[in-house]
Amino acid sequence: AQTVTQSQPEMSVQEAETVTLSCTYDTSESDYYLFWYKQPPSRQMILVIRQEAYKQQNATENRFSVNFQKAAKSFSLKISDSQLGDAAMYFCAYRTWGETSGSRLTFGEGTQLTVNP
């Protein structure tokens, strides 16, 4: 079974600075998806970024980028120019590639990010 580990329960960053959240996973599969979701106090799960395992290029979305190291099974999220609105719980998630797998997501335990003004 796949597992996802986030080793940082809490992180903090100064506004306008850069922060990196860590995620590692364990799988025997070669094709899969990886995601970062953000959950603010409103509890809405918001997709931040997606990475397909077959793509060597790291995904980017505006101020958010990932460092995907497939061999090391590492998938970290970098937030640049941090803003107060970035404060939230961040979850790393893994999804198997094929439809027959059921598309279920396996989540890490989350990292609570605080942004200090």
Added chain:
Amino acid sequence: SAVISQKPSRDICQRGTSLTIQCQVDSQVTMMFWYRQQPGQSLTLIATANQGSEATYESGFVIDKFPISRPNLTFSTLTVSNMSPEDSSIYLCSVAALAGGGDTQYFGPGTRLTVL
């Protein structure tokens, strides 16, 4: 992407009663998922609901406790039966949809359930 709504957004219920949570999607989707998020914890998949077939439950979750309906491709319900305080959680509906050339899972706003 997909826009998902859930009803109710929150509820406070008495022990031993049941609550049905509704999930509505703005487009037709094959798979819908129900997750539970206990206080201070991550998300755990309860079951996968496909239209026209019985839901598939994850280990630790049973149909008698969490019956699910999926009458069409845009709607599903999850019932939390015979509730106890341990059922106090956020329950989230999710769907898989294509976006940006890939398969992505989107979430509803969640239902915060408190059982007294």
